[in-house]
Amino acid sequence: MNVAVGSTNPVKVAAVERTLSRYEPTVTAVGVDSGVPEQPRSIDETVAGAENRAVRAFEATDADYGVGLEGGVAELDGVPGLSLVMWAAVTDGPRLECGGGPTLRLPDTVAERLEAGGELGPVMDDLLETEGVATSEGAAGVLTDGLTDRTRALGEAVACAFGPFVVGHYE
Ligand SMILES: O=P(O)(O)OP(=O)(O)OP(=O)(O)OC[C@H]1O[C@@H](n2cnc3c(O)ncnc32)[C@H](O)[C@@H]1O
Numbered sequence: 001m002n003v004a005v006g007s008t009n010p011v012k013v014a015a016v017e018r019t020l021s022r023y024e025p026t027v028t029a030v031g032v033d034s035g036v037p038e039q040p041r042s043i044d045e046t047v048a049g050a051e052n053r054a055v056r057a058f059e060a061t062d063a064d065y066g067v068g069l070e071g072g073v074a075e076l077d078g079v080p081g082l083s084l085v086m087w088a089a090v091t092d093g094p095r096l097e098c099g100g101g102p103t104l105r106l107p108d109t110v111a112e113r114l115e116a117g118g119e120l121g122p123v124m125d126d127l128l129e130t131e132g133v134a135t136s137e138g139a140a141g142v143l144t145d146g147l148t149d150r151t152r153a154l155g156e157a158v159a160c161a162f163g164p165f166v167v168g169h170y171e
């Protein structure tokens with residue numbers, strides 16, 4: 001199985017490789033434009049980014065599947081503050097499916113910086129004095145003391161978006 005991932009971020013590529021390992025995929029990283037702002041600020045924008053990445057990665061290669069992953073922040077009904085959300089999309093050409101990953105409430109200090117126009121990756125690096133946390137454990141790792149991490153969290157979204165292609169229940 002050949003899978004194209006619409007990102008060169010190693011955590012996104014690893015999330016796909018790990019989640020789909022049962023199918024022994026050959027995974028290719030393709031740098032594509034997400035078609036949404038670098039920091040999506042709603043579920044709509046986050047899902048659109050994931051879908052654009054999946055379609056563009058699929059079209060740029062001869063892979064069986066294109067996968068897109070996008071992180072965003074959003075104010076969610078019933079949840080205080082600002083949340084980090086992550087969505088995946090998968091396409092095989094004719095069909096496009098999406099699925100969500102875990103949601104984390106962001107600390108108020110982070111939320112304030114995002115509301116002032118910041119981007120989560122750089123804001124987290126600045127506050128944590130790290131470099132490139134978005135390409136390693138991610139906010140999901142830092143904010144859970146390592147109970148999960150960005151690769152695992154994104155992997156859950158990949159599983160949810162990929163399921164409809166391999167089970168019969170959506171036909
Ligand atoms: O190269 P790409 O694929 O764009 O990888 P990215 O890390 O920039 O990922 P996204 O564009 O999907 O994420 C949008 C923004 O949110 C940040 N972000 C998303 N999830 C994060 C996480 O778990 N930890 C830190 N930053 C995160 C990310 O760094 C961007 O500034």
Ligand SMILES: [Mg+2]
Nearest residue numbers: 034037038039
């Ligand atoms: Mg990005």
